[in-house]
Amino acid sequence: MILILDVLLHLAIWLLLAPLLPGIINKVKAWVAGRRGPPVLQLYYDLAKLWRKGVVLSTLASPGFVIGPAVGWIAVLGAAMLLPLGPAGAVLSFRGDVLLMVYLLALARFCTAWAAMETGSAFEGMGAAREVSYAVLTEAAIIAAVLSLSVQSGSTSLVAMLAPAAGAGAMLLAAGLFTVLLAENCRVPFDDPNTHLELTMIHEVMVLDHSGPPLAVILHGAAIKLLFFAVLLTEAVLPLGKLSPAAAAGVLLAGVMVVTVGVGLVESLLARLAFRRVPLLLTTAFLLCLFALLMAWKGGAE
Amino acid sequence: MTPGALLLLAAGALMAGIVSGPWFARSWLTFTLAGAIAGLAAALSVLFGAADWEWWSAFSLGGELVHLRLDGVSALFLALLCVVGGAGAVYAREYWSEETYPASAPRGHLWWSGLVLSMGLVLVSSNGLHFLIGWELFTVCAYFLITLDRQRREVRAAGWLYLVASHTGTVFLFAFFSTLAARTGSWDLHPMQDQAALTPLFWLALAGFGVKAGVFPLHVWLPSAHANAPSHVSAILSGVAIKMGIYGIVRFSGWLPVPAEAGGVVIGIGATSALLGIAFAFAQNDLKRLLAYCSVENIGVILIGVGGALLAVTNGDAPWGRLALAGALLHVWNHGAFKALLFFGAGSVLHATGTREMSKLGGLWRTMPWTTGLFLLGSVAVSSLPPLNGFVSEWLVYLGLFDAATSKGTAAWAAMPAAIMLAMAGAIAMASFAKAGAMIFLGSPRTRAAEQAHECGNFMRAPMLALAGVCVVIGLAPILIWPLVTRAVGSWRAVEIAPEVPAPLITLGLVHVALTILVATAAAWLWRKAHATDLRRSPTWDCGYAMPAVRMQYTSASFAGIVSGWFRWVLQPERKLRRPHGNFPAEAIRLERVPETVLERIIGPVSVAIMRGSTSVRRLQHGRLQFYILYLVVGLIGLGVLVMLGGAQ
Numbered sequence: 001m002i003l004i005l006d007v008l009l010h011l012a013i014w015l016l017l018a019p020l021l022p023g024i025i026n027k028v029k030a031w032v033a034g035r036r037g038p039p040v041l042q043l044y045y046d047l048a049k050l051w052r053k054g055v056v057l058s059t060l061a062s063p064g065f066v067i068g069p070a071v072g073w074i075a076v077l078g079a080a081m082l083l084p085l086g087p088a089g090a091v092l093s094f095r096g097d098v099l100l101m102v103y104l105l106a107l108a109r110f111c112t113a114w115a116a117m118e119t120g121s122a123f124e125g126m127g128a129a130r131e132v133s134y135a136v137l138t139e140a141a142i143i144a145a146v147l148s149l150s151v152q153s154g155s156t157s158l159v160a161m162l163a164p165a166a167g168a169g170a171m172l173l174a175a176g177l178f179t180v181l182l183a184e185n186c187r188v189p190f191d192d193p194n195t196h197l198e199l200t201m202i203h204e205v206m207v208l209d210h211s212g213p214p215l216a217v218i219l220h221g222a223a224i225k226l227l228f229f230a231v232l233l234t235e236a237v238l239p240l241g242k243l244s245p246a247a248a249a250g251v252l253l254a255g256v257m258v259v260t261v262g263v264g265l266v267e268s269l270l271a272r273l274a275f276r277r278v279p280l281l282l283t284t285a286f287l288l289c290l291f292a293l294l295m296a297w298k299g300g301a302e
Numbered sequence: 303m304t305p306g307a308l309l310l311l312a313a314g315a316l317m318a319g320i321v322s323g324p325w326f327a328r329s330w331l332t333f334t335l336a337g338a339i340a341g342l343a344a345a346l347s348v349l350f351g352a353a354d355w356e357w358w359s360a361f362s363l364g365g366e367l368v369h370l371r372l373d374g375v376s377a378l379f380l381a382l383l384c385v386v387g388g389a390g391a392v393y394a395r396e397y398w399s400e401e402t403y404p405a406s407a408p409r410g411h412l413w414w415s416g417l418v419l420s421m422g423l424v425l426v427s428s429n430g431l432h433f434l435i436g437w438e439l440f441t442v443c444a445y446f447l448i449t450l451d452r453q454r455r456e457v458r459a460a461g462w463l464y465l466v467a468s469h470t471g472t473v474f475l476f477a478f479f480s481t482l483a484a485r486t487g488s489w490d491l492h493p494m495q496d497q498a499a500l501t502p503l504f505w506l507a508l509a510g511f512g513v514k515a516g517v518f519p520l521h522v523w524l525p526s527a528h529a530n531a532p533s534h535v536s537a538i539l540s541g542v543a544i545k546m547g548i549y550g551i552v553r554f555s556g557w558l559p560v561p562a563e564a565g566g567v568v569i570g571i572g573a574t575s576a577l578l579g580i581a582f583a584f585a586q587n588d589l590k591r592l593l594a595y596c597s598v599e600n601i602g603v604i605l606i607g608v609g610g611a612l613l614a615v616t617n618g619d620a621p622w623g624r625l626a627l628a629g630a631l632l633h634v635w636n637h638g639a640f641k642a643l644l645f646f647g648a649g650s651v652l653h654a655t656g657t658r659e660m661s662k663l664g665g666l667w668r669t670m671p672w673t674t675g676l677f678l679l680g681s682v683a684v685s686s687l688p689p690l691n692g693f694v695s696e697w698l699v700y701l702g703l704f705d706a707a708t709s710k711g712t713a714a715w716a717a718m719p720a721a722i723m724l725a726m727a728g729a730i731a732m733a734s735f736a737k738a739g740a741m742i743f744l745g746s747p748r749t750r751a752a753e754q755a756h757e758c759g760n761f762m763r764a765p766m767l768a769l770a771g772v773c774v775v776i777g778l779a780p781i782l783i784w785p786l787v788t789r790a791v792g793s794w795r796a797v798e799i800a801p802e803v804p805a806p807l808i809t810l811g812l813v814h815v816a817l818t819i820l821v822a823t824a825a826a827w828l829w830r831k832a833h834a835t836d837l838r839r840s841p842t843w844d845c846g847y848a849m850p851a852v853r854m855q856y857t858s859a860s861f862a863g864i865v866s867g868w869f870r871w872v873l874q875p876e877r878k879l880r881r882p883h884g885n886f887p888a889e890a891i892r893l894e895r896v897p898e899t900v901l902e903r904i905i906g907p908v909s910v911a912i913m914r915g916s917t918s919v920r921r922l923q924h925g926r927l928q929f930y931i932l933y934l935v936v937g938l939i940g941l942g943v944l945v946m947l948g949g950a951q
Contacts, residue, residue: 059840066832113740119844129863132733133865135733136726139729
């Protein structure tokens with residue numbers, strides 16, 4: 001019974017709160033630009049609208065075009081379920097769950113790329129190619145980051161890994177993971193969620209042909225992924241395990257807010273990078289995580 | 303029945319298959335399947351039983367008494383051999399049938415049974431001489447299978463390359479086994495970890511078996527042989543034959559004392575093979591070459607696990623070594639299952655369209671739904687994505703590496719880079735199979751051949767379904783195969799380990815089951831919802847482009863462009879570029895092809911140089927007697943000088 005309640009609580013948090021983040025980011029951007037901007041709840045309205053809309057399918061698309069987004073959504077949600085939510089813990093925790101989390105994100109990526117390729121469009125092919133290619137570097141960065149947490153805490157289970165502070169390399173890890181967050185969620189400077197130039201996009205261009213409920217699922221999944229990375233970043237850097245439950249919840253909430261506002265500020269103040277520079281920035285993120293790993297390793301040896 | 307009786311039955315059935323193969327296709331299939339089932343039963347009875355099977359006979363072959371042994375390690379490989387051998391025989395019944403290939407199909411039957419039998423012989427023989435005989439027989443059988451379609455030039459070239467490369471490896475193995483026999487005084491093979499003098503022999507074994515396994519710089523024979531062989535042959539080559547190299551490395555690293563550096567070196571070779579192998583795979587445009595290079599990657603993953611185990615041996619038998627080895631051995635099985643499935647899928651595509659070029663395919667899902675679904679399943683498994691079997695074994699390898707890293711000893715130096723390279727290789731593998739699946743099955747057909755494709759028949763579909771079943775079962779219930787793997791790990795260095803199941807493995811299986819149910823539910827739900835709305839079909843929107851043409855689709859080379867740009871230093875792509883000029887450009891071309899870089903840029907020039915050197919030495923032999931007499935005199939004087947100098951000291 002308690003288990004069911006626990007699962008429901010986690011589901012509610014992830015499913016209901018996630019669409020708030022893009023709204024906050026847009027509010028921050030509007031505030032910096034001196035506009036009023038769309039309401040914070042805009043994504044909820046959009047999702048509700050899309051859910052009621054009809055679907056236009058490409059004549060080329062196989063059933064995978066609709067099934068892909070569903071599988072990707074479940075995969076992202078599954079990864080979120082493994083991530084502890086501060087004092088609420090994770091739905092499920094076992095040794096090595098961190099690797100399952102990383103590979104669930106990869107499964108979601110595979111499904112998005114597959115669904116994009118269904119349409120036989122060059123634009124979507126381009127987006128899928130970029131997505132899977134940049135993922136090579138982000139995945140290396142993520143593994144280096146979780147390896148550093150693992151070495152730091154001596155555990156391979158997320159709950160134990162994220163409880164203590166990241167130690168000496170915390171700032172490096174924060175910078176690396178923040179860059180990974182921007183890349184994985186297709187924010188500026190890697191991608192511009194607002195642009196209408198398909199040639200310059202990654203994620204948005206992959207979903208050009210989606211419409212109606214499948215598009216709603218994709219957008220909701222993207223929001224969960226953003227929240228996921230914000231929570232991961234906060235918990236990796238701050239020692240939530242040492243605080244009282246109420247304080248930990250508060251700190252987690254504040255941390256996620258800081259990350260979200262940070263994304264909005266980056267988006268307002270930076271321009272999108274030229275595509276040939278993207279790998280450089282991603283390599284920098286990887287190196288930051290790698291140095292965090294080395295510091296965690298050296299720190300333990302002394 | 304005892305394993306011995308079952309093995310005898312298997313050998314007898316396969317012999318009958320060899321004899322009947324060229325004439326009676328149907329009885330050949332029956333015999334081969336019977337042999338495979340009997341062999342599988344023997345392997346499973348050893349794996350589930352407690353005792354190894356060992357048999358000394360009074361019968362001698364080549365002056366050595368026949369000594370057979372089936373323990374956990376060899377039984378694990380034997381089981382895989384029987385599964386893929388049986389599945390391939392069924393597949394060949396339709397794919398390489400006597401109606402289509404009246405000349406080569408009967409030959410194929412003979413060599414197929416011969417290949418399965420000789421690989422089985424390698425696995426059970428416990429005598430160096432017989433091991434070599436079996437090894438040589440297996441190499442030759444594989445050669446004749448690769449060159450079944452020998453009317454084609456490139457097939458003959460691929461077969462020749464395979465034969466030369468294999469024999470280069472065999473030279474090392476001859477050196478290995480004969481030195482071993484000379485040092486121990488017997489050809490008999492058994493655990494001899496206590497004889498420290500044998501330590502350097504490990505390097506000979508690693509080189510010899512490494513060629514067969516196709517580790518990175520020694521993989522040169524692998525892509526062309528896999529691409530040009532008939533697909534059922536590619537399946538057994540990739541699924542089982544290259545694993546014989548892994549078997550050799552695992553076997554003799556378990557039975558012989560290993561040098562202290564072995565763990566680091568094997569992990570390094572494995573990580574390099576994984577990353578560079580998959581980089582080459584991603585850049586390929588030929589489907590079967592892509593699969594072949596992906597085998598190089600998977601061999602790398604397996605070697606990372608084996609290297610982790612060797613590293614643990616020198617670190618006081620740390621438990622993470624067993625975990626990594628379990629992952630590696632499970633990956634041997636998993637790769638055998640999903641790679642055979644993918645090669646069968648590739649064969650089915652080739653059968654239906656007559657081309658392996660991904661840029662000439664597309665849109666096959668309409669005409670080939672079964673192949674599409676099964677290939678997709680294989681792709682998810684090979685990209686090691688949950689919830690299928692590929693993830694389970696890579697997860698075990700990762701756990702071993704992470705534990706080695708958290709131990710903070712010297713082992714971490716090898717484990718941490720290996721884990722990161724494994725992650726990158728995994729990401730590129732996912733990209734490669736997203737590309738392969740999408741280019742072949744999605745979008746619209748790029749050529750007429752792709753438009754007129756047809757689904758494969760039951761004989762080809764059944765083995766694919768069976769292998770897909772293996773992938774799903776190991777993925778959803780890894781607990782079922784865990785006892786087999788621990789049995790093999792336990793008999794690796796003949797140290798007993800507790801056969802308890804690690805708790806996370808049960809959890810992982812349950813998570814996979816839950817994930818499958820959720821995915822199916824969500825997919826069905828979204829499918830219903832989409833169809834309940836006002837659903838319309840229209841051409842791909844593509845930002846309002848009015849006339850999307852087939853050739854505007856993204857191609858395989860452009861999909862891989864970004865990553866192959868990063869790996870340009872090793873891929874060395876050949877480019878042909880003609881830019882558009884003027885106000886009314888007539889034509890522009892950009893072609894990019896990744897050659898067999900290691901073969902064409904390194905091994906080729908080196909062999910040419912060696913041939914040139916040999917030719918110039920040949921000038922000494924010209925048939926003029928007076929010069930020969932001069933050689934003799936000079937030689938005698940030289941010897942005399944040598945003796946005099948030697949005597950003076």
